[in-house]
Amino acid sequence: MAANLVESRHTQVILGSLIADPRRRHHSAEIRSATGLGIGAIYPVLARLEALQWLDSGWESPSGREQGWPRRRFYQLSTDGLALARGALASARAAPDGAVGRLRQAGETG
Numbered sequence: 001m002a003a004n005l006v007e008s009r010h011t012q013v014i015l016g017s018l019i020a021d022p023r024r025r026h027h028s029a030e031i032r033s034a035t036g037l038g039i040g041a042i043y044p045v046l047a048r049l050e051a052l053q054w055l056d057s058g059w060e061s062p063s064g065r066e067q068g069w070p071r072r073r074f075y076q077l078s079t080d081g082l083a084l085a086r087g088a089l090a091s092a093r094a095a096p097d098g099a100v101g102r103l104r105q106a107g108e109t110g
Contacts (some may be wrong), residue, residue, distance in 0.1 A: 025074035053083030
């Protein structure tokens with residue numbers, strides 16, 4: 001239960017940072033800076049949110065990395081993901097333990 005609670009808290013913090021500017025494409029370094037979480041905590045949450053279709057993602061264009069750095073992957077809340085994220089965070093604020101609860105796939109009801 002404690003691991004799920006920590007994971008839920010990480011999910012809440014990451015969703016909060018994505019919701020702060022929902023139309024912007026975010027990369028992991030920006031999310032790390034905004035949340036204070038390590039990359040090892042961020043990537044599993046991003047992967048789960050992407051699998052649930054809450055996030056759209058894509059790679060930076062090769063021309064954007066002229067200094068030899070690897071391309072970055074960007075993440076942005078999908079339209080459904082934005083609505084679901086807002087609902088999940090509102091539910092977490094209302095819950096006595098602050099837990100997000102089970103995240104649903106975009107388009108899933110109940």
